Amino acid sequence: MSFRKPAHLAAAALSLALAAASPASADDPVKVKVFIGSMFEIGQNTGDRAGEFQHWYERYFSQSKPITVKGAPNPVYCNDDGVCGSVFGMGKVASSASVQAIILNPQFDMSDAYFIVSGVAGTPPERGTIADVSWATWLVDYDLGHRWAPEEGEPGAPTFMPRKGYEKVRLFQLNPDLVGWAMQLTGKANLKDSESARSYRMRYPQESARRAPAVKTGTHMTGDTFFHGPGMSAQAQYIAKLYGADDYIITEMEVAGIAQVVQRTLGxxxxxxxxxAVNFDQGNPNETTLQHLDPAPGQTAGGFAETVDNIAAVGSRMVDHIISHWSEWKNGVPPLPRQ
Incomplete structure (x- = not known):
C-alpha cells in the first residue's frame, strides 16, 4: 500500500531543501574577517590626493557598494573576501563612536574580525623618522591624569600624575603573537621615501631621525591634545615607562579609545x-616649538604621499595573509612559525 504526503507538506519540505541549498540571502550580515579603519580622507576615495583611506580603498573596495551605518559619519565598504573598511573621523570620541556603531550594526558579523586601525602620526626624533611605519605593541592614553605648569611644581620634576580609576582603560597591551606575525610578514618591507623627506631629516642631529624609513614596533600614545615640543615628548616617554609599556614611538589621537570599544563589545x-610618521613631535635645535608648529611655506617635513602609500603597502601584507589563510586564523592567532 503506497502513501503520499499531503501537497502542503511536500511543498514545505521542498522549500526547506531549497533554502538549505541556496546561498546566504542579501539580508544576512556580512561576515567580516578583517576591518580596516582610517581617520580621514582628504578628498574623494580615489583619483585625487590620497589621505589615510584612499590606498586601502583602491586595493580592496573600488568595486564595493557603500553601506550606510546609523551613527557612523562615513559608509562602510566590504569586498567579497570579507575585508571591510571605513573612515571613522578624527579624535577619540569621533572614532570610537563610529567603531561602536559599526560593530553593533546588524548588517555586520564582527565576531571573528581582525581590526587594523591605520593612519598618519608623529614620532620623536630619538626613535623614528619621516615615512616610518609602526605596529603598536602597547597603547597608552596620554590624557587620563593630572597636569600642572612646570613652574608650579618642583624644578625639573615631572608635571603629570595618573588619575586613579582609569587603570583598565589607560593602558592596553596588544596581542604579542599578532604583533609578531605582523613583523614577520612586513618587517623587511621596502618603504618609499622622497627627496624632500631626506633633506628635512638632515635638520635633526639624532641618528634615528636621519636614517631611511623602516617598519618597527613600540608604544602608540593616544591623546586628543596635539602635544608638541621636547618637553611634551619627554613627558609622553615618561608616561609610557610609568605604565610599564615599551618606548613611546608614535603620537596619535584615536586608538586607545577604539581599543576600549573593541574590548567591551567583542572582548x-x-x-x-x-x-x-609624517612629522616629528618637536622642532630641530634651530627652531622653536611654535616655529615648528607653524612652519613657513616650503618648510614642512615632506614625505606625506610616500607615508600613506607605505602604510597600506605594509598593512595589506597582513590583510592578505589572514584572508588567504582564514581557516587557520578564524578561531584565533596561529602560533608563530619558527624562523
Whole structure:
C-alpha cells in the first residue's frame, strides 16, 4: 500500500531543501574577517590626493557598494573576501563612536574580525623618522591624569600624575603573537621615501631621525591634545615607562579609545594599530616649538604621499595573509612559525 504526503507538506519540505541549498540571502550580515579603519580622507576615495583611506580603498573596495551605518559619519565598504573598511573621523570620541556603531550594526558579523586601525602620526626624533611605519605593541592614553605648569611644581620634576580609576582603560597591551606575525610578514618591507623627506631629516642631529624609513614596533600614545615640543615628548616617554609599556614611538589621537570599544563589545585580542610618521613631535635645535608648529611655506617635513602609500603597502601584507589563510586564523592567532 503506497502513501503520499499531503501537497502542503511536500511543498514545505521542498522549500526547506531549497533554502538549505541556496546561498546566504542579501539580508544576512556580512561576515567580516578583517576591518580596516582610517581617520580621514582628504578628498574623494580615489583619483585625487590620497589621505589615510584612499590606498586601502583602491586595493580592496573600488568595486564595493557603500553601506550606510546609523551613527557612523562615513559608509562602510566590504569586498567579497570579507575585508571591510571605513573612515571613522578624527579624535577619540569621533572614532570610537563610529567603531561602536559599526560593530553593533546588524548588517555586520564582527565576531571573528581582525581590526587594523591605520593612519598618519608623529614620532620623536630619538626613535623614528619621516615615512616610518609602526605596529603598536602597547597603547597608552596620554590624557587620563593630572597636569600642572612646570613652574608650579618642583624644578625639573615631572608635571603629570595618573588619575586613579582609569587603570583598565589607560593602558592596553596588544596581542604579542599578532604583533609578531605582523613583523614577520612586513618587517623587511621596502618603504618609499622622497627627496624632500631626506633633506628635512638632515635638520635633526639624532641618528634615528636621519636614517631611511623602516617598519618597527613600540608604544602608540593616544591623546586628543596635539602635544608638541621636547618637553611634551619627554613627558609622553615618561608616561609610557610609568605604565610599564615599551618606548613611546608614535603620537596619535584615536586608538586607545577604539581599543576600549573593541574590548567591551567583542572582548578578543584581534586589534592592530598601524601608523606612519609624517612629522616629528618637536622642532630641530634651530627652531622653536611654535616655529615648528607653524612652519613657513616650503618648510614642512615632506614625505606625506610616500607615508600613506607605505602604510597600506605594509598593512595589506597582513590583510592578505589572514584572508588567504582564514581557516587557520578564524578561531584565533596561529602560533608563530619558527624562523
Amino acid at each position: 578578543h585580542q584581534r586589534l592592530m594599530s598601524l601608523r606612519g
